[in-house]
Amino acid sequence: MKDIMTGQERIRKAMRREATDRVPWVPFVGVHGGYLLGIAADEYLKNSEAIARGVGKAIELYQPDGIPVVFDLQVEAEALGCKVQWSKDNPPAVISHPLAEGKSPKDLPELDAGSGRIPVCLEATRRLRETYPEHALYGLITGPFTLALHLAGTNIFMQMMEAPNEVNALLEFCHDITCKMAGWYMDAGCDVIAVVDPMTSQIDPASFEQFVFPPVTRLFEMIRNRDRLSSFFVCGYAQQNIPAMCACRPDNISIDENIPLEYVRKVAEKHGISFGGNLKLTSVLSMGTPGEVEIHALETLEEGGDVGFIMAPGCDLVMGTPPENLQAVTRILADPYHREFVKTVRSAKVEEEVPDLTDHWNADKVVIDIITLDSSSCAPCQYMVEAMELAARPYGDKAECNEYSIKTREGLQMMSALGVKNVPVTVMDGEILFVSQIPPARNIEKAIQKKLRDKKLL
Amino acid sequence: MDELLENIATCIEFGKINTGSPFPPDMRGKKGADEYTREALDAGINPHTVLTRGLMVGMDKVGKKFRENKVFVPQVLMSAKAMNTAMEHLMPFFYSGDISAKGTFIIGTVFGDLHDIGKNLVAMMLKGNGWNVIDLGMDVATDTFLKTLEGHPGAVVGLSALLTTTMANMHQIVERIKEKKPQTIVAIGGAPVTQDFCDKIGADIYSPDPQGLLEDLDNKLFAR
Known part of the structure; x- marks a missing residue:
């Protein structure tokens, strides 16, 4: 079947819960882009040319409708003075928290488009925008709560209870950072801004409403005013916060395998927004066979339905995910006959006898x-x-x-x-x-x- | 006596540290785990009773609520903080032998992994449950686990990992421990870890939450 929509159109329509010719597909390619080029994560994430090539390769192999430019939740923290430890096969990890070491937000370096690795991310975006004008490019930014944790460490959890005003002030600071990042990514050509805030999975709905809801809602409002789309990603068990996440008014929420897609679909429908996820990252996409991936993708597709659903992995792809497994997802989405084939074979009894020929x-x-x-x-x-x-x-x-x-x-x-x-x-x-x-x-x-x-x- | 013990348990359950602590809002200005524990000991209640019928009851309640998603990390950390405050009053009795720990638990995030929220939570819950906890921190090498185990024969080892890539390191550590000290109970946990994985690498305990670990440990100890 010939595609009649561009990836961008498909994503835009799906996010508005309008009809699409097929369910769109957004593989969350992060350091997996480096894997496709044979480049280690620590090298890949510092090189805009490599990122553009890695994502380009993923676009060729997986024929997605949308794709993130960079999936690294340490970019802002590093630019603000957190020390990071690099790894060959993962994004870096934050290992120091300046606000836990006696500094206050005003002591941190001023963030501009030239800070840290931000120019690398923006240059990769511009390159990809030029080469792939019809794909939806996702600019991923660290959500304010996760950024606050990077800056202040885990003490923030107790401060939320003991000194809530201080935590609100810190989140206000992080909100300004997220607005800057979103603005730069949009200027560089991103169609969708994805706010990735996995640490919110660790807090209760009342704390979410008190600390996360205000800054994130304003951020989504800003993105909407610029006629771009927004997505709210959270990895981990965050079921308790799904209604509050929807209430922040993003165009889309994206979740991982910890949360049943059926539940998210129901809540998103109620709020009139789209949703995405939640292909299993490790047990199926990374460790499964293409056949297992096909069945899993088919089941995910059936759970997600065809209105306002975007097929995506639960989170950042494991670096060495076999490309043939991601191509299996593409096949299920793009080839209706193959989909029908997998459906028929799946429903067949496994104990079918093999006839003597x-x-x-x-x-x-x-x-x-x-x-x-x-x-x-x-x-x-x-x-x-x-x-x-x-x-x-x-x-x-x-x-x-x-x-x-x-x-x-x-x-x-x-x-x-x-x-x-x-x-x-x-x-x-x-x-x-x-x-x-x-x-x-x-x-x-x-x-x-x-x-x-x-x-x-x- | 019962009322004092109940008050301690309630303060631990809801994370009320002392009179001055602002959390939880509905207990503002009231006494906390700190004051009630001191009062209980001053009233002559056996320290072991304070631990088992006060502190442990409170931690058990919060552990169960955490497992049922009724409370989340911030609330559990407040409970742990209240418990630590109470525990300071009990520490001298551990040293004097009036209270004995259930056992020693060596815990750490495996090498290559720098995530410690889950590991810290488990360590706190174990302490509150009467375990002597040796926290080796993050990014811990196999040899460090083995060396610590040498100094604490019979200790249980707990390994934490948040990344799929560092799960493989967990495998290596379990193998080495089982090779050198086959009798050692090894527990594993962390977001990507599953029971399947636990079975595959030959670890003894997997639990998705701290409460499950405490229960499994009690069962294993009982079986011994």
């Missing part, structure tokens, strides 16, 4: 088996069956065409007996020859003739 083969003819979803509802299946029948006709009894629809028990048994993993597929005398694509008539003819010659029938 000894009597199926015949020394006096070539046996052409076409495995289809079923040729009446799947156009490519129909064309493949017709092409085979047409090519076989001149050989009369010497060539036999059989269609096996995987919607039947016999079809499923044949599929497993022949080792077929896709539809439509043509198998000649047990050899898988044509997968998905309808081959030119000449190629089919050649294949039939070769099989006949092998049997000395030609």
Whole structure:
């Protein structure tokens, strides 16, 4: 099926809960971009050219509708004087908290577009904007609560209870930083500003409303006034705060596998906003097989529905996530026939017997088996069956065409007996020859003739 | 006596430290865990009773509420702070032998990982539950765990990791501990860790929350 919308249009419509031609897909490529280029995380995140190439590579491989430019929640903290420890296969970690060491916010360095690695992020955005004008670029900024924790350390949790005014003042400071970052990313060409605030998963709804709601709501308002889109990401178990997150009025909320998508869908619908997530990062995307990913993506798609849902991993992709696993997600979203195939195979009984095919083969003819979803509802299946029948006709009894629809028990048994993993597929005398694509008539003819010659029938 | 112990438990449960502490707002100006613990000891209540029927009852309640998502990290930290204040009054009795710890628990975030909120929470809950806790901090090497274990035979080891990449380091540490000291109970935890993973790497205890760990430890000790 030909895409009729650009990624940008698809994301914009999905975020407004309008109809789209298919569910949009946003792989949260962070240091995984470095993995695609064979570059370690500590090098990748300091180099705008590498980031642009890594994200570009991910766009080619995964055909997403939207993609983050940089996924690193330490950029602002580092520019404000927090020490970070670099790693080869993860974003850096903050290891010092200046506000816990006696400094006050006014002692921190003034943040501008030239601070720390901010120019790297903005330059990568500009490069990607130029090369990919039709994809939705996500500018990720550290949410005010997580930034406050970076700056002040975990004492902030107790200060919330013991000195709430001080914590509010700190969040006000962090709010100014988030507004600056959002503004720079929008100037550089981002379509969506994603406010990533994972540490809010650690607090209760009353604290969320008291400390996080005011700064974040104003930030989303600012983004809306500039006619850009916003998303609120939270990783971790944050179910208690989902209604409050929606009430901050982002265009979208995105969550991870800790929170049931069904619940988020319900709350987001009630608030009239879109939602995204929550593909399992480690157990499936990183450690699963492409087949497992397909089934998981299909289930996630079924839970998310087709209104206001954006398919995405739960959080930043594990650096070494196998590309074929992410391509499996793309396949489920972009290829309706393949989706139907996976659905049918999934619902089939696993204990299907594999039939003995000894009597199926015949020394006096070539046996052409076409495995289809079923040729009446799947156009490519129909064309493949017709092409085979047409090519076989001149050989009369010497060539036999059989269609096996995987919607039947016999079809499923044949599929497993022949080792077929896709539809439509043509198998000649047990050899898988044509997968998905309808081959030119000449190629089919050649294949039939070769099989006949092998049997000395030609 | 019962009233004093109940008051201690309530103060720990709700994170009321002392008369001057502003949290929780509805207990403002009232006595806290600090004052009630002192009063209990002055009234001649056995320190072990103060620990088990006062402090531990309060920590148990907050642990259960945390598990049920009724309270979150800030509230648990306030409870732990109240408990630490009360514990200061009890420390001399630990040294004198009037109170004995349930056991020693060596805890740390595995090497390569610099996240400690979860680890700190677990350490606090363990202390409040009568364990002698040795906190090795973050980014802890395998050898440091082994060396500490040498000095504390029979101690339980707890490993924390927040990153999927450092989970692999957890595997390495468990292997080395089991090789050198096969009898050691090793508990693991952290956001990406699962029971599956625990089984795979041969660790003994996994729990998604501190309360589960405390219960599992009690069961293991009982089994011993």
